[in-house]
Amino acid sequence: MDRNQTHRNRRRIYKALHFFGLFLIMEVICIPGLWIVLNSFRPTVEIMAKPPVWNPTFTLDHYRAMFGGAGEGGVPVFLYFRNSLIVSVTSTAIAILIGMGGGYAFARYRFAFKNSYFVGLMLFRAVPGVALSLPLFIVFARVGLIDTHFGLILVYVAMNVPFTIWLTDGFFRQIPKELHEAAEIDGCTRWQAFWRVEFPVARSGVASAAIFAFLTSWNEFALASQLTRSVGSKTMPVGLLDFTAEFTINWGGMCALAVLMILPALILTFIVQKHLIAGLTFGGVKG
Amino acid sequence: MTEVTLSNVVKRYGKQQAVHGIDLDIQDGEFLVLVGPSGCGKSTTLRMIAGLEDISDGEISIGNRVVNDLPPRERNISMVFQNYALYPHMTVRENLGFTLQIAKQPEAQITRAVNEAAGILGLDELMDRKPAELSGGQRQRVAMGRAIVRQPDVFLFDEPLSNLDAKLRTQMRVEIKKLHQRVGNTIIYVTHDQVEAMTLADRIVLMRDGHIVQVGTPLELFNTPVNTFAATFIGSPPMNLADGVVSDAGTIVLRDSLTIPVPKSARAHVKPGQKVQLGFRADNLMPVGHAVEEKGELVDLELTVALTEPLGTETLLFADLAGLEVQAKMLNPRPVQPGEKLAFHLMLDKTHVFDAASGVALRG
Amino acid sequence: MRRRIPEWFVLLLPAFIVIAAVVLIPLIFSLYSSFTPYKLTRPSTLWRWIGTANYEKILTDVKFWSAFGRTILFLTIALNVELLLGLLIALMVNKVTWGQRTLRTILMFPMMFSPILVGFQFKFIFNDNIGLVNNALQSLGVSNAALPWLVDGNLAMFSIIFAEVWMSTSVFAILILAGLFAIPQDPLEAAKVDGCTPWQTFRHITLPFLMPFIFIAMTIRSLDVARAYDIVQIMTGGGPAGRTELLWTLMSRTGYVDARMGLANAMGYVSILLSIAFTVYFFKKLSAARAELGMGG
Numbered sequence: 030m031d032r033n034q035t036h037r038n039r040r041r042i043y044k045a046l047h048f049f050g051l052f053l054i055m056e057v058i059c060i061p062g063l064w065i066v067l068n069s070f071r072p073t074v075e076i077m078a079k080p081p082v083w084n085p086t087f088t089l090d091h092y093r094a095m096f097g098g099a100g101e102g103g104v105p106v107f108l109y110f111r112n113s114l115i116v117s118v119t120s121t122a123i124a125i126l127i128g129m130g131g132g133y134a135f136a137r138y139r140f141a142f143k144n145s146y147f148v149g150l151m152l153f154r155a156v157p158g159v160a161l162s163l164p165l166f167i168v169f170a171r172v173g174l175i176d177t178h179f180g181l182i183l184v185y186v187a188m189n190v191p192f193t194i195w196l197t198d199g200f201f202r203q204i205p206k207e208l209h210e211a212a213e214i215d216g217c218t219r220w221q222a223f224w225r226v227e228f229p230v231a232r233s234g235v236a237s238a239a240i241f242a243f244l245t246s247w248n249e250f251a252l253a254s255q256l257t258r259s260v261g262s263k264t265m266p267v268g269l270l271d272f273t274a275e276f277t278i279n280w281g282g283m284c285a286l287a288v289l290m291i292l293p294a295l296i297l298t299f300i301v302q303k304h305l306i307a308g309l310t311f312g313g314v315k316g
Numbered sequence: 317m318t319e320v321t322l323s324n325v326v327k328r329y330g331k332q333q334a335v336h337g338i339d340l341d342i343q344d345g346e347f348l349v350l351v352g353p354s355g356c357g358k359s360t361t362l363r364m365i366a367g368l369e370d371i372s373d374g375e376i377s378i379g380n381r382v383v384n385d386l387p388p389r390e391r392n393i394s395m396v397f398q399n400y401a402l403y404p405h406m407t408v409r410e411n412l413g414f415t416l417q418i419a420k421q422p423e424a425q426i427t428r429a430v431n432e433a434a435g436i437l438g439l440d441e442l443m444d445r446k447p448a449e450l451s452g453g454q455r456q457r458v459a460m461g462r463a464i465v466r467q468p469d470v471f472l473f474d475e476p477l478s479n480l481d482a483k484l485r486t487q488m489r490v491e492i493k494k495l496h497q498r499v500g501n502t503i504i505y506v507t508h509d510q511v512e513a514m515t516l517a518d519r520i521v522l523m524r525d526g527h528i529v530q531v532g533t534p535l536e537l538f539n540t541p542v543n544t545f546a547a548t549f550i551g552s553p554p555m556n557l558a559d560g561v562v563s564d565a566g567t568i569v570l571r572d573s574l575t576i577p578v579p580k581s582a583r584a585h586v587k588p589g590q591k592v593q594l595g596f597r598a599d600n601l602m603p604v605g606h607a608v609e610e611k612g613e614l615v616d617l618e619l620t621v622a623l624t625e626p627l628g629t630e631t632l633l634f635a636d637l638a639g640l641e642v643q644a645k646m647l648n649p650r651p652v653q654p655g656e657k658l659a660f661h662l663m664l665d666k667t668h669v670f671d672a673a674s675g676v677a678l679r680g
Numbered sequence: 681m682r683r684r685i686p687e688w689f690v691l692l693l694p695a696f697i698v699i700a701a702v703v704l705i706p707l708i709f710s711l712y713s714s715f716t717p718y719k720l721t722r723p724s725t726l727w728r729w730i731g732t733a734n735y736e737k738i739l740t741d742v743k744f745w746s747a748f749g750r751t752i753l754f755l756t757i758a759l760n761v762e763l764l765l766g767l768l769i770a771l772m773v774n775k776v777t778w779g780q781r782t783l784r785t786i787l788m789f790p791m792m793f794s795p796i797l798v799g800f801q802f803k804f805i806f807n808d809n810i811g812l813v814n815n816a817l818q819s820l821g822v823s824n825a826a827l828p829w830l831v832d833g834n835l836a837m838f839s840i841i842f843a844e845v846w847m848s849t850s851v852f853a854i855l856i857l858a859g860l861f862a863i864p865q866d867p868l869e870a871a872k873v874d875g876c877t878p879w880q881t882f883r884h885i886t887l888p889f890l891m892p893f894i895f896i897a898m899t900i901r902s903l904d905v906a907r908a909y910d911i912v913q914i915m916t917g918g919g920p921a922g923r924t925e926l927l928w929t930l931m932s933r934t935g936y937v938d939a940r941m942g943l944a945n946a947m948g949y950v951s952i953l954l955s956i957a958f959t960v961y962f963f964k965k966l967s968a969a970r971a972e973l974g975m976g977g
């Protein structure tokens with residue numbers, strides 16, 4: 030066989046392997062999620078069936094039960110959803126405002142020990158939620174913040190500020206400082222220059238930072254599970270536990286709630302997915 | 317009337333001093349160019365005038381009003397930046413009108429001012445584009461238009477042409493000069509390019525290391541540089557400098573015992589034994605028969621040509637003068653072979669003598 | 681000269697205040713309580729100073745050390761697998777010429793999942809009785825008996841690592857992919873012309889260029905290593921018989937189930953130091969990699 034032929038064959042094999050590998054990986058990524066979605070539409074009997082039923086039947090029972098209030102699980106989904114939304118949106122908004130200020134300070138001002146401040150802030154983010162939840166629980170119990178929206182919002186703001194600072198710092202650094210100067214010369218105050226020029230230019234970066242903050246708050250469990258008690262403040266990740274009893278788990282109901290949890294995150298992420306990647310890389314690499 | 321006055325202006329960054337007490341009076345309507353190598357403090361000076369940098373010491377006044385602590389927006393200036401600093405999220409129209417919009421001018425007036433500026437700079441067809449869709453030259457124009465719309469007392473330019481290619485740069489240089497003739501405002505212009513400085517300026521301020529080296533009209537700087545730095549920075553090609561020692565006989569002895577009489581202007585200022593540098597431009601060292609009208613004292617030299625650079629109307633000759641490579645100019649050029657020996661005339665009246673130690677020009 | 685509060689300080693102040701209130705103060709409190717025999721059920725114990733007794737107890741406790749060692753092992757395996765897999769996925773997706781956007785979108789999928797949801801999801805999928813994996817294996821005839829994925833110690837460890845890797849690999853893949861997009865083409869072409877094999881090109885040009893991106897991913901990951909707590913807590917709760925007990929689950933059980941807050945906080949400090957060590961390490965690596973490529977500043 031001549032060399033051209035060998036090379037051609039080898040390339041064909043590589044191509045097949047490449048395709049097969051990608052296919053496999055995408056399967057592994059997608060199937061667990063799809064499995065959850067699928068099971069949220071299957072009757073419990075079928076989920077629990079042994080031997081397994083491979084032909085799914087379609088039912089809306091779990092959703093009906095979930096939204097029907099005290100149905101089979103009696104999990105107050107609406108309240109959890111509302112709590113999650115209030116806590117996540119508010120904490121994201123506040124974290125973005127505070128984080129943007131910090132990111133701007135790091136991007137635009139020179140001061141002593143800047144790097145130490147920066148790493149220090151990041152270290153606070155690195156404190157494990159579980160480790161923090163123990164003392165935070167006691168402190169919050171003292172000041173009466175347990176089981177309140179406000180308490181959880183406060184915690185999530187503190188959690189999200191460092192990473193927001195990291196991302197926005199990167200984005201503001203991308204903007205030449207001459208833009209700010211030009212705006213000042215054009216008659217803006219520093220405040221106006223920020224809001225009329227720098228903020229609109231960094232908008233996509235800020236949006237991606239907001240998504241990350243939102244996802245963190247929306248999905249957080251370790252702290253929320255300790256700091257919330259009643260249906261008045263429990264968020265959805267904590268609510269998932271309502272489907273577990275001592276020895277059994279209501280899988281169908283849980284899957285339905287899971288779908289409800291993923292949906293907003295999914296939609297939001299897809300809307301800004303381009304900025305999301307740019308946000309991560311700009312913030313980090315060119316920082 | 318908008319004079320700009322700097323008196324003893326100092327800029328310190330911590331312990332480092334970037335600008336060392338500058339005094340400068342800029343006339344109303346004057347086109348003043350700050351020129352110098354990078355890091356000489358010219359941009360810092362401009363930014364202090366603009367209010368973008370704090371003034372560590374001294375006083376700046378614009379139109380007889382001390383502006384030391386005024387923010388940029390209250391100085392009624394406008395500035396064109398090196399990278400243009402156009403607002404990327406606004407169209408050209410919005411960029412131009414931004415300053416008036418901030419000042420809360422009525423819509424009709426904004427439109428009129430914007431259209432007028434667009435007309436002056438030929439931007440009419442670009443009004444609805446974003447800066448990212450413009451070429452370098454167009455961005456440059458928009459930046460200038462934005463400056464015009466503001467109707468400032470003083471225009472500040474911070475190396476506005478350095479991001480353009482050579483051809484556009486020449487073109488925009490002309491446009492800036494035209495703009496000045498048309499609006500007649502005071503302009504302070506920073507550049508590191510001596511050609512821009514020469515061609516644009518009413519007056520040039522040459523700076524180095526945070527000090528002013530020389531202030532004067534372009535021709536003053538060209539013809540009577542105060543020291544070797546000014547001599548080599550202004551003019552292209554840079555002035556030739558040859559080391560030598562003043563002899564008892566009133567001549568300067570270069571290497572290889574080549575002697576050249578001390579030029580008339582310097583005679584009263586040199587002492588025998590003084591180490592000096594002889595400075596002359598390529599325009600004043602020309603092959604016999606290929607020179608401009610020769611006047612005054614001439615020195616005959618026979619030099620070997622090592623390399624030629626034909627430029628069309630003239631050829632630059634790189635010749636060997638007592639072991640030193642000097643540049644000479646040949647008008648109405650004929651082909652010259654490397655290694656060819658030519659007779660040259662050095663125009664002594666246009667030759668400068670500098671003190672070798674301090675670099676200061678010795679002339680009366 | 682006027683003296684004012686510098687603007688950068690004013691801008692950073694809210695961040696400092698919030699973090700001090702929510703993180704610093706509790707941490708100081710927990711540092712103090714780690715020197716007391718504090719039990720939630722008996723508040724008066726908060727005021728009894730017992731010195732480093734809690735730490736001594738931890739340091740001599742076999743259960744703690746095995747949890748600590750297991751945590752390190754877990755993180756080492758998980759992070760390495762995530763990195764290698766992420767690199768592999770990124771390289772494969774980068775080679776694709778058609779439908780790349782879709783693939784990238786799919787890659788982002790796991791990032792949106794709550795860790796606790798990932799825990800439940802894999803608890804479901806690895807369920808020995810009704811889980812997808814066992815159902816599939818049995819239906820395909822690969823295995824007759826149900827594999828005890830979450831009940832056998834080794835299989836349980838494998839399952840939680842699998843869940844962790846599933847959740848976190850995308851961050852690596854996406855960031856490395858962004859790095860691949862940003863690689864300048866000239867050096868790659870020069871290498872090809874100079875006769876480099878694909879492996880040599882990758883080793884000497886692509887990989888060094890990717891390093892900062894890899895370290896960003898690592899740093900971002902290291903900020904959140906304790907996220908695995910949610911997964912483990914749900915999937916195995918540290919079981920069976922402590923075979924998947926990590927530092928975090930042990931701590932939470934000591935604190936909330938046994939109510940021994942003082943002791944739990946002492947463990948908490950160990951876990952905090954561990955997280956900080958990871959973060960600082962990767963931050964250093966990141967700065968070094970940036971400096972090497974001249975991206976610093």
